Amino acid sequence: MIITLVIDTFNINNNGTTMSATRFAAALLARGHTVRVVTCGEPGEPGDPGDPAEPGDPALDGLEVFYLPELVVPIASRLAHRQNTLFAKPDREVLTTAVKGADVVHIYQPWALGRAAERIARELGVPAIAAFHIQPENVTYNIGLGWFRPAAHLVYLLLRLTFYGRFADIHCPSTFIAAQLRRHGYRARLHVISNGVDPAFRPFRSFPPDRVSSAGGPGPPASVGSSGSLGSSGSGGSEPFRILMVGRFSPEKRQDVLIRAVRRARHADRVQVCFAGHGPTEKRLRRLAAKLPIPARFGYYAQDELIDLIRTCDLYVHASDVEIEGLSCMEAFSCGLVPVISDSPRSATGQFALSPENLFSAGDPASLADRIDYWIEHPAARAAASAAYAQLGDLYEVDRSIKAIERVYAKAGDPPENPAGYAHWPYRLAAIAFYYAIAIPALFVWTRLLLGVRAERRTGTRPTGGALTVCNHVHFLDSALVAIAVFPRRIVVTSAPINLENRWYGWLVRLLGGIAVPTELSKLPLFFGELELFLAMGRLVHFFPEGELEPYNTALRPFKRGAFHLAAQARVPIVPLSIRFTEPTGLDRLFRRKPTMVVVRGEPIAPTETDPHSDEAIRQELARRHMTAFTTHLSADNGRSDTPR
16 A cells, blocks of 8 residues: 655654654555655754755655745744644645555645645545544643633534545544543544554563562663763662653643652651653653752653663553653563553553552642552562563554554445434433433333333442443343333443334433444444443443343343453443342232343453453453343342341
């Protein structure tokens, strides 16, 4: 394929966007594609960070680069320069040459260059996809409006109206940002593909046994040579406990939280903080760090130096309030460095927390200090977590991302279509009002009073975020029974298309949250991707894993994999429910001929393994055991509810 990448700043490792574009270009070249890059700058030798220059990496030999002059925008360019980025000035002749004959155009940024490239691609009939790498909160933080949430919502709207609304396909680095786009009315096909980690970011596999890092595992020497080189420090010449944070020095990254946390930590006199990066807040951070017991280290590192630095450290902190994915965190844990991550609702990086000890309350130095002290005091737990994170890093190697983006490129010319479950906001408001004011009250009266349905739960725990529910499929009203069991939360119910197309009750199924499972296998990946976005938005998604309805048959049939595969990929809890039948007793026997139903809700089953395949198998078996117990062992209760709902 001939692929044209359009990005204002290229081959400068100053942020995740440019690093992602550079790695994608190198990997696509290695896979035999012709890659063209349109960017700002002039041919020259690579220089200091922020200097536009032609590719100097041997992996980029063979790249066709089309250079454009800088576009100077009052105020905006000044802010961009502080972040070591540039805006490119579009040139129609250059863009036409770069786009003509290409199979696809991949546009990374929504600025003037990106908009011009989209127009020319459309004129030439070349399919174009957009990438969403500029999180609106990055903009609002850097203009001093990070505290004002509506400002970010306005930026989402403006980006959709001025740029992203023109595309049928958008590349999103994380499920988090894709869910944000759906919330803000983006209707394109959203392809969640990680920026990917360079395979060089790996733990030491073989290292002399006499060199052991303070984390308790094999590691490199205690110092690395660079502009921010590390040497031994601390009292008595003993090695300090090193905490690393990598990222641009800017307000939203919150390096200040780490500095304040270390000052609060019980082991502050043992901790040395290492900051890798550069940016406009560096002077302020240096002043703030001056009071630390062990002087902090600041430096900008080339990739090889950064890898060496990561391997000398004992803990990684990702304190950012705003993050589309968190490439620096991924690179660190891919080297086996255990992370402690902010739980900010505006950051995607919290998805990488494998335990509560890997999260801290966003912006709270006391919470972070507690986590730092925990990992210092539990070296065995840190060593075990290091191995788990190195394994997790395997899932984010850039080669996986390249294969995924190639599939997007191959289908980039497909016509646009509405995503599964999408509806315009007036319909959504009407559906919510109908659900709570009419449907649920009516169904409650019908099922509880007329049909005698009872509910019981085997736990007081309710999932608070996104979760997947599963239940046996034994009654034509079982979707309604599940909806009542999880009330007041609304569920998204996967259903056969025939149920939504029915002329009599199809509208009711849609209003109750039903979405059709596609009959074409080729559409299933995007369908499951949309369900993952519902989960990321905190919704409940329901499956009947047995597939077909068999009325009054409570013997569990074989489960299909779909539900458990989705839960493993999204790393959300599975809530098992089960419907069992009891014979009518007492006066009920006079007017009920069919068995009455009892709906049992069990304990949520949290993710158990880092590897999705292992997690899928384990939780499928656990769910089956729970549901089997509900439908067989509990029948000895003869319909009595020992835990009334």
